[in-house]
Every structure is written in structure tokens, then in C-alpha cells.
Amino acid sequence: DAGITQSPRHKVTETGTPVTLRCHQTENHRYMYWYRQDPGHGLRLIHYSYGVKDTDKGEVSDGYSVSRSKTEDFLLTLESATSSQTSVYFCAIRKANYGYTFGSGTRLTVV
Amino acid sequence: AQRVTQPEKLLSVFKGAPVELKCNYSYSGSPELFWYVQYSRQRLQLLLRHISRESIKGFTADLNKGETSFHLKKPFAQEEDSAMYYCALLNTGFQKLVFGTGTRLLVSP
Numbered sequence: 001d002a003g004i005t006q007s008p009r010h011k012v013t014e015t016g017t018p019v020t021l022r023c024h025q026t027e028n029h030r031y032m033y034w035y036r037q038d039p040g041h042g043l044r045l046i047h048y049s050y051g052v053k054d055t056d057k058g059e060v061s062d063g064y065s066v067s068r069s070k071t072e073d074f075l076l077t078l079e080s081a082t083s084s085q086t087s088v089y090f091c092a093i094r095k096a097n098y099g100y101t102f103g104s105g106t107r108l109t110v111v
Numbered sequence: 112a113q114r115v116t117q118p119e120k121l122l123s124v125f126k127g128a129p130v131e132l133k134c135n136y137s138y139s140g141s142p143e144l145f146w147y148v149q150y151s152r153q154r155l156q157l158l159l160r161h162i163s164r165e166s167i168k169g170f171t172a173d174l175n176k177g178e179t180s181f182h183l184k185k186p187f188a189q190e191e192d193s194a195m196y197y198c199a200l201l202n203t204g205f206q207k208l209v210f211g212t213g214t215r216l217l218v219s220p
Contacts, residue, residue: 031206040120042197042212043155050206058207090155092208100145100208102155 003027006103019078023091031094032074036087081110113138117211132183134198143201144181188218
């Protein structure tokens with residue numbers, strides 16, 4: 001168990017609908033991250049959090065918002081899903097000595 | 112600004128051949144560099160980090176500050192090494208990990 005879980009694992013949604021992805025950790029780490037993975041682009045940072053209610057934008061934050069109301073949960077919301085947001089989304093936590101642990105990913109398809 | 116470049120999208124080798132996956136970076140501070148591996152449809156796993164100078168699964172990587180490189184090497188590739196490999200740079204100021212675009216390694220029998 002890597003101490004980090006993502007839900008749902010797969011989701012298909014329609015263009016224009018809001019979507020929320022959840023990242024849950026069991027180890028009380030301060031830093032949490034949301035990345036998207038696309039062919040040819042690698043992983044790009046969407047948003048990250050450095051504590052409860054403390055979040056900041058990454059390089060591809062347009063169309064996304066996040067919330068962290070408690071240490072263990074970091075939510076990513078697509079306010080109005082578009083086809084360009086079809087991707088695999090990974091959550092990560094930063095452990096001691098700068099080690100990052102990634103979740104299993106959420107495969108999102110926007111139709 | 113920090114940047115990580117992996118020039119090869121695909122590297123195809125035969126089993127037993129040497130492997131070198133290239134990674135170059137640009138960063139104004141003192142770099143912290145990592146290699147991550149992703150097997151088919153699985154989560155990313157940490158393979159190496161330069162500060163530990165360890166060898167995992169036969170892979171090694173040396174930080175060359177003069178050439179701003181952190182190439183991943185293995186003397187004899189195995190079929191189970193087939194995966195996606197990402198080089199990453201830690202922006203210590205903002206505590207963010209910046210990734211390259213990845214290199215897919217395909218090891219054929």
C-alpha cells in the first residue's frame with residue numbers, strides 16, 4: 001500500500017459537466033499534487049497544496065480548481081469539462097527526503 | 112525557468128544490449144534529479160535519485176553538472192525493463208517536481 005488512493009479509477013463524462021476527482025492519503029503528508037499525463041507531454045502539474053486550505057497553481061491550471069479542507073484529502077474539480085481535459089490524472093504526495101509517491105491514476109474521458 | 116528534456120520518445124533495443132536514456136536539464140539552482148518508471152498502465156515508481164547514488168534493478172545515473180545531464184544507464188537490458196521512463200527535476204524553492212516528456216524503452220527478445 002503506497003498510502004495514497006485515487007477515486008474514481010475511470011470516468012466518462014459529457015462536455016460541459018463538472019467533475020471532481022479525489023485523492024486520499026493515510027500518512028499525514030503536508031504536500032500533495034495533481035498532475036495530468038498526456039502522450040508527448042509527460043506529466044504536467046495542474047495544482048498543488050502545501051497544507052490545509054493552502055494551494056497554488058501549476059503550469060496547466062486553467063479550467064481546474066482544487067480544494068483541501070483536511071490534510072488527507074485533495075480534490076481536483078474540472079469546472080466544465082472539455083474534450084481537451086481527456087487525460088490520465090495522477091495525484092502525488094511528497095514524503096521525507098523529497099520522495100514522491102504517486103497514486104494509481106484516474107483515466108478521464110470527456111465525450 | 113527549470114526544464115527537463117528527454118530527446119528520445121522511443122528507444123528500442125535487444126535483450127542484453129546496453130541502454131542509455133538521455134536526460135538534460137536547465138535549472139539555476141542546485142539540482143535534485145530523479146528517474147521514475149511507469150510499467151504498463153501502472154503508477155509511477157521512483158527508480159533513482161541522484162543524491163542517493165544507488166543502483167536499482169541494474170540502472171545507474173550520474174549527475175553531470177558541466178553537461179547538465181542525468182542520463183540513465185544499464186549495461187544489459189532485460190525484457191522486463193520495457194516501460195516508460197521519466198526524468199524529473201525538483202524545484203526546491205516551490206517544492207514542485209518538473210518532468211520530462213518521457214522515453215518509452217522497448218526491449219525485444
